[in-house]
Amino acid sequence: MQALIAIDSFKNSMTSIQANQLVATAFAAHGIQSQQIAIADGGEGTVAAFLANQPGGELITVPTVDLAQRPIQGTYGYFEAKKLAIIEVAAASGIQFLDDGLVPANTNTYGTGLLIKAAIERGAQQLVIGLGGSGTVDGGTGILRALGYRFYDDQQRELMMVGADLGQVATIKTDAVLPELAEVTFINASDVTNPLTGPTGAATIFGPQKGLATTEIANYDQAMQHYMQVATGQVSDHLGDGAAGGIGFALRYFLGAQVKSGFKLIAEISQLAKLVQHADFVISGEGQVDDQSFMGKVPIQISELARQAGKTCYLLIGNQKGRNQAFSEHGVTAVLPIVDHVSTLAEAMAKGPTNLAKMADRLARILTSR
Known part of the structure; x- marks a missing residue:
């Protein structure tokens, strides 16, 4: 009996x-062989997934700054033979660096730009x-400032x-x-x-979770529209531009x-479809499945x-x-919650590894008893 295991991370509890x-x-204890694929969707764990799923990569550590310009050590994945670097925005500009008083008005992605610059200086071409x-x-x-772009106000003061x-x-x-940017693909x-702006834009949808007050959203969105107008000559609604607070726009x-x-x-480099x-x-x-899971979440794409x-x-x-029937229609045989007793969220996350191992043991006993 051969299992393919491709579990997304349980946030604040377990990595993929x-x-x-x-x-x-747990499966091996019951004679079930397994193939493991590390999974991510572009967020936390993406570097680890690339490094785990193909040979020849290494984890590089370099000095950078966090979203408040405080010095930190940041990491990225690098494949020398392919001149390929994998960088997570969260490594230097992640929401985990937010603390009291830090809001979008006084933070930026300069640290992520320093990681990109370091990778390019190492030789990365992709x-x-x-x-x-x-x-x-x-x-x-x-990010753009770290790569040499310069921004000025109407008095020619650098911002x-x-x-x-x-x-x-x-x-x-x-x-x-x-100069090396001319030879690099992103x-x-x-x-x-x-999109970058508007009712489903970066400030409106993602700003509040990063500290933007509801009363500030309209003005912030207008400022973002102004920036886009200066940069491109127009305000457009290009899909994906609003990702990561507008990083999608800058990179595109x-x-x-x-x-x-x-x-x-990740599925491509790991040949996931073939392994299935x-x-x-x-x-x-993953940590939770719900109706939003049907909008492209990793476990449903795998099912x-x-x-x-x-x-x-x-x-x-x-x-x-969500209803079991809805999951069944997307290829899920059964949804099996791992929490087996009443607990708080904090307790459930702390005991996540233990609970997952116990559920895997239960499932293995069922599968091998047939």
Whole structure:
């Protein structure tokens, strides 16, 4: 009996790699062999997934700054033979760096730009930028500044390009841009389709979770529109520009980035569809599944692959919302919540690894008793 295990992370509890290994260990005790695929969607865990799913990569650590310009050490994945770098926005500009007093008006993505610059200086010619988990809404201007773009107000004073500066931009100069950029290709790894501005734009949809007050949204969105107008000559609603607080726009417009699904990139390098074909059954899951899961979330994309291949698929999850029938229609054989007793959310996350291992053991006993 052969299982394919491809579980997404349980946020603040387990990484994809940790979750996969726990299930594989439980299955092995019952004689079930497993193939493990580390999974991510462009957010946290994307670098680890690339490094785990193909050989020849290494984790590089370099000095950078966080979203408030505080010095930190940042990491990215690098494949020397392919001249390929994998960078997560969250590594330097993630929401985990937010603390009291930090709001989009006084943060930016400069630290992510420093990671990109370091990778290019190392020799990277292809960069995959995972756009999940960002804590800023600066339209990607911090990244651009780190790469040599310069922003000035109408008095020709240079702007640092925190969020509060978006509405002040009058001129963008490119004479100091890193020359190597001309030889580099970018891919935005993201499943977000929001435009940069408007009712579904970066400030409106993602600003509040990063500290933007409801009363500030309209003015912030207008400032973002102003920035886009100065940069491009118009305000457009290009899909994906709003990803990661507008980084999607900066990388697409200024650096010519292509936009690809983070999950599909991982699926491609790991040959996931082929592995599903060779498995007897498939295991996926994440912290919570709900109605939004049907809008491209990783476990459902995996269950759809299983359905197309005629394989059973079990989702091991922390919490389920939504009808079983709806999940069944998307190829899920059963949704199996791992929490087996009344507990708080904090307790459930702390005991996540133990609970997942216990559920995997239960499932293995059922599968091997047939």
